Amino acid sequence: MTEDLTTTISTELSNFVHEFDLKQVPNEVQQYALHLILDATGIAYASSQYDFSKTGLEALRLFEEPGQHIVLGTGEKMSYRDAALANGLLIHGLDFDDTHVAGVVHMTSAVWPCVLAVAEKQNSTGAEMLAAYIAGMEVGARLGMVAKGAFHQVGHHPTGLVGAFACSLVAAKLMKLSVDEMTMAQGIALSMASGNFEFLEDGAWTKRYHPGWAAVSGIMAATFAKAGYIGPSLPYEGRFGLYKSHLIGLEPGCDYSLATAGLNTKWEVMSVGIKPYPSCHFTHAAIDATLILTNEHQLTVDQVKSIKALVPEEVVKTVCEPLATKQSPSCAYDAQFSVPYLVAVALVRHDFTLADLEEKPLADPIVAALAKKVNYEVDPNSGFPTYYSGEVHITLNDGRVLKHREHKNRGCFDRPLSADDIAKKFFLNCQLTISEEKASKIQASILNLASLSNVTELTKQL
Numbered sequence: 468m469t470e471d472l473t474t475t476i477s478t479e480l481s482n483f484v485h486e487f488d489l490k491q492v493p494n495e496v497q498q499y500a501l502h503l504i505l506d507a508t509g510i511a512y513a514s515s516q517y518d519f520s521k522t523g524l525e526a527l528r529l530f531e532e533p534g535q536h537i538v539l540g541t542g543e544k545m546s547y548r549d550a551a552l553a554n555g556l557l558i559h560g561l562d563f564d565d566t567h568v569a570g571v572v573h574m575t576s577a578v579w580p581c582v583l584a585v586a587e588k589q590n591s592t593g594a595e596m597l598a599a600y601i602a603g604m605e606v607g608a609r610l611g612m613v614a615k616g617a618f619h620q621v622g623h624h625p626t627g628l629v630g631a632f633a634c635s636l637v638a639a640k641l642m643k644l645s646v647d648e649m650t651m652a653q654g655i656a657l658s659m660a661s662g663n664f665e666f667l668e669d670g671a672w673t674k675r676y677h678p679g680w681a682a683v684s685g686i687m688a689a690t691f692a693k694a695g696y697i698g699p700s701l702p703y704e705g706r707f708g709l710y711k712s713h714l715i716g717l718e719p720g721c722d723y724s725l726a727t728a729g730l731n732t733k734w735e736v737m738s739v740g741i742k743p744y745p746s747c748h749f750t751h752a753a754i755d756a757t758l759i760l761t762n763e764h765q766l767t768v769d770q771v772k773s774i775k776a777l778v779p780e781e782v783v784k785t786v787c788e789p790l791a792t793k794q795s796p797s798c799a800y801d802a803q804f805s806v807p808y809l810v811a812v813a814l815v816r817h818d819f820t821l822a823d824l825e826e827k828p829l830a831d832p833i834v835a836a837l838a839k840k841v842n843y844e845v846d847p848n849s850g851f852p853t854y855y856s857g858e859v860h861i862t863l864n865d866g867r868v869l870k871h872r873e874h875k876n877r878g879c880f881d882r883p884l885s886a887d888d889i890a891k892k893f894f895l896n897c898q899l900t901i902s903e904e905k906a907s908k909i910q911a912s913i914l915n916l917a918s919l920s921n922v923t924e925l926t927k928q929l
Contacts, residue, residue, distance in 0.1 A: 555679020627662020634685020
């Protein structure tokens with residue numbers, strides 16, 4: 468039997484993106500999208516001061532390919548694809564960027580660098596940029612949702628995987644490709660999409676560039692499609708498509724209908740959560756629960772006998788195991804994926820910020836000793852993947868057990884950060900590299916993106 472190629476996932480997504488009209492997007496969706504872009508841009512400015520970003524940018528300089536494309540937070544310009552890779556690394560590098568909860572993907576860190584690079588290349592308007600960004604976010608979220616969190620279980624990073632497909636359509640949209648070319652671009656992206664979780668074993672830096680690589684892959688796929696290159700017609704549902712090839716044994720649990728459900732009616736952008744803490748989103752509810760108990764009972768370390776964190780079963784491999792490693796993280800990146808460490812920091816310091824990832828705080832013996840007292844159990848009442856739930860039980864030396872549950876993680880779709888909170892985070896991140904006056908100009912340009920007649924009106928501020 469011949470497959471009907473007029474109703475495949477890739478053709479439906481191609482039609483959605485090709486016909487995407489910003490005028491049909493509700494104002495609240497557009498405004499929230501702009502705040503997501505603002506948040507990501509501020510993180511890039513903060514990231515530019517860290518060793519991983521400096522080393523990554525130095526690696527790109529070794530290609531000796533000068534260019535005219537903006538690299539956020541550096542004042543530097545690079546070639547077309549290198550700038551997209553650099554900006555993805557900068558936005559995702561601190562694990563402080565947004566998350567689409569049900570898709571378990573950090574789409575802005577892939578989509579926004581792709582938009583910036585291609586828009587500069589194509590001399591796009593601000594409205595075209597915002598349309599491409601929202602369309603890419605809608606696609607990436609849905610492709611992540613299909614897997615229902617299964618990519619993490621087998622060591623794949625879904626942001627790198629589905630981000631490549633989303634970015635192929637983002638780039639194609641800004642390049643003004645046809646529906647057929649957009650479909651080919653997705654097929655071509657299948658051989659480029661990648662992202663591996665082995666970094667969890669030793670705090671390696673590789674995860675940081677996954678979104679940037681997705682942006683580059685999307686640009687490459689769209690460019691090959693524009694030239695007439697032929698890609699597979701069934702990159703998602705095919706015999707060796709994304710889900711069957713990457714989720715062997717788990718693929719039967721996928722829901723392919725989610726890839727196209729609610730296009731133009733349900734806006735998944737509104738389900739993207741902005742992080743209040745610079746750590747894996749799976750840890751946030753446990754951090755907040757610890758802070759609430761600590762402040763409410765004025766707890767001190769010497770009162771604590773042990774701590775138990777209840778977390779969703781699906782996140783255990785990422786933030787709780789192996790337990791001995793999580794209780795003694797060897798570097799900042801290890802710490803950002805450790806429930807025991809982050810719970811200990813929250814109780815000792817009554818907060819968790821980027822400053823807590825510096826070398827001296829990481830070596831704090833008080834935090835280290837407390838982290839070894841933190842264990843975990845699977846949460847029987849988890850809201851995953853709708854919510855990244857967390858519950859903390861603190862057993863005191865006097866026998867009391869204090870408990871608090873955060874079923875809905877702060878920043879999720881029905882418990883969002885306010886516009887003021889997002890702006891505060893943006894300015895705090897920017898202050899590491901630029902003046903408040905300069906940050907204010909960037910904020911104004913981003914929040915007025917749709918009215919800009921040319922991409923240069925934004926990039927001259929960036």
